[in-house]
Amino acid sequence: LKIILTTFILAFFAGCIPLQAQKQIIPVLLIHGGAGTIERGMLTDSMEAEIKNALQMALDSGHAYLEAGGAAIDAVALAISILEDCPYFNAGKGAVLTDQGRHELDASIMTGRNLDAGAISGVTNVKNPIKAALAVLRNSPHVMLAGSGAETFAESQELELVPNAYFTTPRIRESWERSKARGYAPDTNSDYTKFGTVGAVAMDTEGNIAAGTSTGGIMNKKHGRIGDSPVIGAGTYADNTTCGISCTGQGEYFIRIGVAKEISDQMQFGGKTLQEAIDYTLHGRLTGMNALGGLIAIDRDGNMALEFNTPGMYRGYKKGNTSKVEIYGNE
Numbered sequence: 001l002k003i004i005l006t007t008f009i010l011a012f013f014a015g016c017i018p019l020q021a022q023k024q025i026i027p028v029l030l031i032h033g034g035a036g037t038i039e040r041g042m043l044t045d046s047m048e049a050e051i052k053n054a055l056q057m058a059l060d061s062g063h064a065y066l067e068a069g070g071a072a073i074d075a076v077a078l079a080i081s082i083l084e085d086c087p088y089f090n091a092g093k094g095a096v097l098t099d100q101g102r103h104e105l106d107a108s109i110m111t112g113r114n115l116d117a118g119a120i121s122g123v124t125n126v127k128n129p130i131k132a133a134l135a136v137l138r139n140s141p142h143v144m145l146a147g148s149g150a151e152t153f154a155e156s157q158e159l160e161l162v163p164n165a166y167f168t169t170p171r172i173r174e175s176w177e178r179s180k181a182r183g184y185a186p187d188t189n190s191d192y193t194k195f196g197t198v199g200a201v202a203m204d205t206e207g208n209i210a211a212g213t214s215t216g217g218i219m220n221k222k223h224g225r226i227g228d229s230p231v232i233g234a235g236t237y238a239d240n241t242t243c244g245i246s247c248t249g250q251g252e253y254f255i256r257i258g259v260a261k262e263i264s265d266q267m268q269f270g271g272k273t274l275q276e277a278i279d280y281t282l283h284g285r286l287t288g289m290n291a292l293g294g295l296i297a298i299d300r301d302g303n304m305a306l307e308f309n310t311p312g313m314y315r316g317y318k319k320g321n322t323s324k325v326e327i328y329g330n331e
């Protein structure tokens with residue numbers, strides 16, 4: 001009787017422990033700094049080292065936060081805000097210029113826990129657009145705010161505001177002047193060389209997935225143009241039952257296909273694995289349309305994907321004790 005009783009008590013308590021606590025979830029963080037024609041020899045050694053350092057710093061900070069039990073959504077915002085402050089990426093400081101020579105920034109963030117999402121578009125003075133997107137998610141009844149309304153909201157959230165010129169670097173100004181002189185048409189593939197949008201996808205110790213993306217858009221874009229990065233379902237998506245995704249590339253194509261949601265839907269309704277869904281959407285459909293870009297993704301089991309159809313993509317991941325930062329396609 002004693003044995004039966006003990007077994008019963010043990011079984012009872014085991015049943016009371018939630019499933020999440022029983023299986024240990026290893027936190028994962030993936031980041032990207034844009035896909036494009038990034039080939040060996042294009043970057044100086046010191047630039048390459050600085051870019052890799054910045055990626056590693058964003059990974060280390062975001063991952064340490066996850067390891068300490070922090071939520072995926074905050075780790076995503078943290079990693080992205082570090083990349084926004086780095087002048088080498090096309091987000092925050094160092095963002096590209098519009099045809100009017102100004103910066104208009106887009107960002108979005110989503111949590112797969114309950115499908116909450118926040119996005120801002122066309123902001124000109126918010127130092128860290130990803131923080132404004134997170135504030136839209138947390139402190140507004142809306143999903144997306146644009147232009148001056150987004151800026152007023154950011155101010156009400158006491159986010160740091162900066163003059164538009166803060167985002168300009170000499171390197172970006174020169175490349176804008178060159179593209180102007182060439183009569184740059186931002187919708188042609190030949191001119192679509194380097195991107196630089198930043199993004200992050202994370203899974204925390206509770207198994208929640210989050211994804212976010214931040215960008216200046218494309219060089220010399222028309223004033224008012226909005227790409228895929230702030231569009232939930234196109235450039236960013238997260239759902240705990242499928243995956244989390246952040247995209248980079250020619251936004252016009254990513255919006256038309258609804259890339260991030262299409263990948264999630266294939267897993268949800270088509271029973272595909274993350275890799276099969278990426279093969280279909282990125283390597284199949286997008287590549288078939290001659291659209292350039294890439295993405296990072298984590299599925300519900302913590303499997304990672306860092307994929308692109310361009311020569312390179314700034315990217316990195318950290319999972320447990322393994323971490324890697326890469327730039328070129330054939331590393």
Ligand code: ASP
Nearest residue numbers: 195197217227248249251
């Ligand atoms: N997807 C971004 C956009 O179209 C650009 C990029 O990823 O570089 O705005």
